[in-house]
Amino acid sequence: VPFEVLVRRQICRLLDPSLQCARFIYDELIK
Numbered sequence: 001v002p003f004e005v006l007v008r009r010q011i012c013r014l015l016d017p018s019l020q021c022a023r024f025i026y027d028e029l030i031k
Contacts, residue, residue: 004029 007029011022 007022007026011026014022
C-alpha cells in the first residue's frame with residue numbers, strides 16, 4: 001500500500017515527540 005509506505009516514511013522523517021501521535025494515527029489506520 002503506497003499510502004502506508006508514505007505514512008511510515010513521514011514517521012521516520014519526523015522521529016520527534018510527535019512520533020507517538022503519528023504512531024497512534026498509524027495504528028488507527030491499520031485497524
